[in-house]
Amino acid sequence: xxxxxxxxxxxxxxxxxxxxxxxxxxxxxxxxxxxxxxxxxxxxxxxxxxxxxxxxxxxxxxxxxxxxxxxxxxxxxxxxxxxxxxxxxxxxxxxxxxxxxxxxxxxxxxxxxxxxxxxxxxxxxxxxxxxxxxxxxxxxxxxxxxxxxxxxxxxxxxxxxxxxxxxxxxxxxxxxxxxxxxxxxxxxxxxxxxxxxxxxxxxxxxxxxxxxxxxxxxxxxxxxxxxxxxxxxxxxxxxxxxxxxxxxxxxxxxxxxxxxxxxxxxxxxxxxxxxxxxxxxxxxxxxxxxxxxxxxxxxxxxxxxxxxxxxxxxxxx
Ligand code: SF4
Numbered sequence: 001x002x003x004x005x006x007x008x009x010x011x012x013x014x015x016x017x018x019x020x021x022x023x024x025x026x027x028x029x030x031x032x033x034x035x036x037x038x039x040x041x042x043x044x045x046x047x048x049x050x051x052x053x054x055x056x057x058x059x060x061x062x063x064x065x066x067x068x069x070x071x072x073x074x075x076x077x078x079x080x081x082x083x084x085x086x087x088x089x090x091x092x093x094x095x096x097x098x099x100x101x102x103x104x105x106x107x108x109x110x111x112x113x114x115x116x117x118x119x120x121x122x123x124x125x126x127x128x129x130x131x132x133x134x135x136x137x138x139x140x141x142x143x144x145x146x147x148x149x150x151x152x153x154x155x156x157x158x159x160x161x162x163x164x165x166x167x168x169x170x171x172x173x174x175x176x177x178x179x180x181x182x183x184x185x186x187x188x189x190x191x192x193x194x195x196x197x198x199x200x201x202x203x204x205x206x207x208x209x210x211x212x213x214x215x216x217x218x219x220x221x222x223x224x225x226x227x228x229x230x231x232x233x234x235x236x237x238x239x240x241x242x243x244x245x246x247x248x249x250x251x252x253x254x255x256x257x258x259x260x261x262x263x264x265x266x267x268x269x270x271x272x273x274x275x276x277x278x279x280x281x282x283x284x285x286x287x288x289x290x291x292x293x294x295x296x297x298x299x300x301x302x303x304x305x306x307x308x309x310x311x312x313x314x315x316x317x
Contacts (some may be wrong), residue, residue, distance in 0.1 A: 005040035006169055007098050009137075011105035012045035014149050016025070023055040026105060028149045038308060042097055046110040046133040050079070050086050061118045061129045068118055070132055071111055080132070085108065087136035089145040095140050100172070100308055101165035102141075104134050113138075113148045115169045143168065143230045149314050158223035159313040164233050166307045167194070169227055175222050183211050183223075193303035195232050197245040201233030243273045246282050249298055265289065279314040 010017045016027030048054060057072040059079065069080045087110075105111040108131050116129035129137075138146060145164035152158045174187050188210050195203040206228055213221055246269045254260060268282045283304060290298045298304070307313060 004044035004098065006038060006100050006165065007042050008035075008039045008165065008289050009042045009044060009094055009097070010280065011103065011108070011111045011149075012043040012048070013105055014103060015043055016043060017043065017045070019054050021047070021056050021058050026149070028103075030151075030152065030158075031103060036146065036313060038311070039100075039165075042094070042099060044090060044133075046083065046087060046090065050083060058220040059109050061116060061131075063120055070127060073119075076203050083132045084136070087133040088140075090133070091140035091221075094137065099141070099144060100135060100145075100169040101145040101161065103152070104131070104137075104146065106148040110134070113146060134152070139206050142224055145230070150209075151229045155313070155316040159307075160233070160236055162311060162313055163194075163306045164230065167191070167233055167302075168230060169304075171226055175226060179222075184210060184213060184264070190300050190302050191229075193245045193248065193301045194306055195229070196248070197237040197241045197303060198235040199232050199241075200244070202228065202235065206232065239273060239275070242279055243269060246272065246286070246302060249286050252295055252298055253289060253293070256295065257289060261289070275317050278317045280312075281310075283314060 010031070012072055012194045013024075013026045016032060018025050018027045020026065039302070047056065047059070052114065057074050057077075058169050059070055059072050062069050062071050062073070069078055070083050071078045104113045106113070107116060108130070110131045110133045112131040113134045114130060115127040116131055117125035117127055118129040134146075137144075145161055145168055147157065147161040152161060157215075170187075174183070179187075192203065195206065201290045206225065209221070209225055209228065216224075250262070250265055250269060253265065255263070265282070265285055268277070268281055268285050271277045272279060286298070287304050289295070290304070
């Protein structure tokens with residue numbers, strides 16, 4: 001499984017395919033040209049797969065008598081039931097498609113993940129909806145990293161999503177095998193600084209869970225660990241949390257680095273904290289010392305390289 005391609009579901013229009021209502025597309029350069037080199041896309045256009053064709057009338061979410069309906073406002077046709085049935089069936093298929101993430105098109109009444117416009121009977125919109133397909137997907141695959149392409153233009157959200165994709169893949173690979181508690185401790189330890197950069201509280205909670213593994217039912221444990229692990233990574237890693245993780249690593253060099261090199265590393269971490277250099281700078285220096293000095297514990301920390309460096313996700317200040 002570790003050798004299989006990383007499969008990511010995606011709203012088809014983001015790949016540049018002309019499937020939108022107007023016959024156009026919404027090609028996303030980062031996804032297609034950069035992230036696309038590392039993953040295998042699994043495209044889904046719910047509206048085309050439902051048989052609505054291209055071009056087609058626009059659709060919108062409308063609140064009618066307390067219910068949210070998916071309708072074509074010009075002809076009045078209501079597609080709510082058909083789309084709900086399709087979405088549940090397709091989400092069940094995707095649950096068997098070995099996905100490690102999903103990128104949805106924002107604002108769409110089918111694909112939008114949040115803040116989709118819901119119109120009232122006067123035609124006034126409120127950004128309070130979720131696309132029908134997106135809702136079925138999230139309900140069927142609650143741990144799957146799901147993000148909208150619009151939010152991925154924010155560097156912190158982009159890194160968070162890509163990091164979750166790779167972590168989710170490792171998590172599923174681990175629990176898909178015949179895991180033993182020793183392997184679990186190794187998995188958990190390798191992710192220590194990565195999880196701590198998101199939430200030290202969650203890391204503590206996961207640690208207590210790992211300590212109780214022999215007292216719990218295996219399936220229940222696996223389910224709970226995976227859920228809490230992915231929930232922890234959803235918390236955005238801030239500069240303060242990254243600084244804590246870096247200082248934690250600095251502590252591991254106490255008796256190994258000469259004073260001048262220690263001071264240089266401490267100063268580099270502080271420059272990152274003050275927003276003068278991107279995260280990649282102290283991380284590169286740490287990796288250099290880890291390699292040169294053979295610091296085994298830190299060498300095993302996935303925090304030092306949670307995703308391919310070619311994606312340059314830690315190069316922003
Ligand atoms: S947003 Fe979704 S339904 Fe609309 S064109 Fe893109 S893939 Fe199809």
